[in-house]
Amino acid sequence: MSILPQLLFVLILGAAGYILYKRVSFLRRNIFLGKKETRNDQSDKRWKTMLLVAFGQQKMFKRFVPAFLHLLIYVAFAVINLEVLEFIIDGLTGSHRIFAPFLGAAYGVAMNVFEFLAIAVLVSCVAFLIRRNVMKVERFTKPEMKGWPAMDANLILVIEIILMFAILTMNATDQLLAERGVEKYTLLNGLVFSSLIQPLFANMSDAALIAIERFAWWFHIVGILGFAIYVTYSKHLHIFLAFPNTWYSNLKPKGEMQNMDEVTNEVNMMLGIASEASAEPPAEIGRFGAKDINDLSWVNVMNAYSCTECGRCTSECPANLTGKKLSPRKIMMDVRDRADEVGKSIDAGGPGLEDGKSLLGDYITKEEINACTSCNACVEACPVNIDPLSIILQMRRYVAMEESGTPAQWNAMFQNMETSFSPWKFAPTDRFNWADQVKSEEVK
Amino acid sequence: MAEMAASGESPEILFWVGCAGSFDDRYKAVTQAFVKILNKVGVSFAVLGPEEACTGDPARRAGNEFLFQMQAVANIQVMNGYEVKKVVTACPHCFNTIKNEYPALGGTYDVIHHSQFLQELINKGKVVLQGGGEFKGKKITFHDSCYLGRANDVYEAPRDVIKALDVELVEMKRCRTKGLCCGAGGAQMFKEPENGKKDINIERTEEALATGASAIAVGCPFCLTMMTDGVKNKEREHDVKVYDLAEMIAKDMGI
Structure with a gap:
C-alpha cells in the first residue's frame, strides 16, 4: 500500500489550513478597521439571543417555505460535517471508514441519516435554484444582485449539489465493492438512498468501481476544503458569522439612537453645564458621523460580513418598496466591499483608507441615505440581527455636521x-x- | 406647569404635547380630546406650554446631533427643574426620544404613550365606554407607527383601546412587527421624498383601504397626516376617516 495518498492528503489539508488562516486573519483585520465599541453587557441575554436567532433560526421562520428548506441545509451541514472528521482520520492514516467497527450497527444508521440529509440538501438546493432563476423571487433580482452576487448564490447551490452527489456516489460504489467482498470495504446494512443509484454502477469492474469510489472520496473532501476557503470570499460567511453577529446584537430599544458623547461635551460647555467628561482634555478630534468604514463601529463592519444578501430587509423597506434608490442590503454589501477594498490595499502596501475613495460618495449616495424613514423594518426583518439603520444614521450625521450637506428642506x-x-x-x-x-x- | 409649581402643587403626570399637538390644526384636536379625557377622569396633570420645545427627534434623525442635544438639554433642564417623574405623550417620536434618548443626557422619567395611558384608564375602570357610539360594530383598522411598534415594542395597548370600543378591529396585511411605515419617520415629514415610483403613504393607504375599514386609527401625529393625505389622494375622505385613538375614546365618552 503506497503512502502517497496519505502524503498528498497531508499536503492538501496543510495548504487548505494555511489559506484559511490567512483569509480569517484578513477578515478579522478588516472588521477591526471599525471603531472600538464595547458590547459585552448582559451576557445572559446575549447567549440567549444567539441560541434563538442563530442556532435556532427563529427569525428565519417568519417566512416558512424558505425557512424550512434552509433548515434542512443547515442541519445537514452541521451533521454531515461530523463525517468530515472520519474523512480526515481516514485520509491521514490510510484507513477506510475507521468509525464503522467501533459503532457497529449505529454506524449504518448514521450513514442512512447522512444520506437522507444529503437528499434533503439536494432537494432544497434545487428548490433554491428554481426560486432564484426560474421564479425570479423579487428580492433576488434587485439591481445590487446583478453580476457576482447572483453568481455567488448560484455557485454555492451548485457546489452543494455536486458535493451531495459525491457522497451518494461514494456510498453506492463503496457498498457494491463491499458486497463483492473486495478487501477493506465494509458492508453496512442497507444504505437506503445510495442503493437507488447502485444499478448505474452494477456492471462495472472492481477496478473501475474502486476508481470511482476513490475519486468521489477525494472529490468530497477536497470539495469541502475548497468550499471552506470559498466561503471566506463569499456571502456565505454567514454560516459562521451569524453566531458572533447575533451575540453582539443591539439589545436596546430599536428606536434609540446612540448618543454622541463628544457632542454632549461641547453642548455642555456651550451651556455652561459641568459634566463629568468636560474636565478631561478633548479626545483626539475625530469625525462626526461616518464617511468611511473606519468611522463605523467594528460591529457595523462585522454585520456587513455576516450578510448573506437574502434581501429580506430590502423587501420590507418602505423606501425601496416605493421605488427609491435606498436598499438596506446594498448598504451592507457596500460596507463589506469597501472593507475588502481597503484591506486588500493595505495588504498590497497601498494607501488603504487614504486611497481617495470613501464609503459615502463612492459606494453609497446621499440620495440613498436621505430616503430612509428610520422605521426599523430592515432591522426587524434581518434573520441574523444586522442593523443597516445604524450605518445610515451615522452617515447622515457626517453629511449634516461635517459637510452641512443636508437637503435644503x-x-x-x-x-x-x-x-x-x-x-x-x-x-x-x-x-x-x-x-x-x-x-x-x-x-x- | 409653571402655575402649578408656583402654587406649590406637583401634578401626577406631565402631558408632553409635542409640536404637532401644539401647532398642527388637525393634531390640536387630538390634544384637546386627550385633555378632555384627562379632565373628565380627574387626572392631575400639567403641560409645559410655552416652556416646551421640540424634543429634537427630527434634527437627530436628519443628522444634526448638535441641534438635537441643544433641544434635549434645554427640555431636560425644564423638566428636572419641575421634578417631573412621569410623562405621557400622544406622539411616538416624542415618546421614543424622551424615554430612550434623554436618559443619556441626564433626563430619566417614566414615559408612556397615550395609548398605554388610555389602556390603563380603561382597565382600571376610570374610563367607562358607552359601547362604541358611532363606531359600534364598524370595521376599524389600526396603523402601527414605527416609533411605537418596532422601535419600542408597543403593539397591544392601542389595539386594546380600540377593541374596548366594541368595534371590529381588522388588521392590514402588514401589521405589528411587519407594519409598513407611513413614510414620515426619520425626519421625512419635513422634506419631499426622494424620487421613486410612488409615495409611501399611498402604498400604506391602499393597504388600509383594502381592509374595507370605515376608519383608520392611528396613534401618531405624522401617521395621522400621512394617512389623511393618502385617503384624500384616493378620494375616499367621504367614507373613510382617520382618527387618533384619543379622539375615538373622547367621541365615545361624548366629550
Missing part, C-alpha cells in the same frame, strides 16, 4: 428649531393656544 427645519424650538415656523408663545378652546368649552 431639512436645513429649513433646523432653522425653525433653532429660532422657534419647533420644526415648523410657529411662535413659541403660541404653544398653549390649543387650550383656549378647551377652556372656553369648559366655561360653557
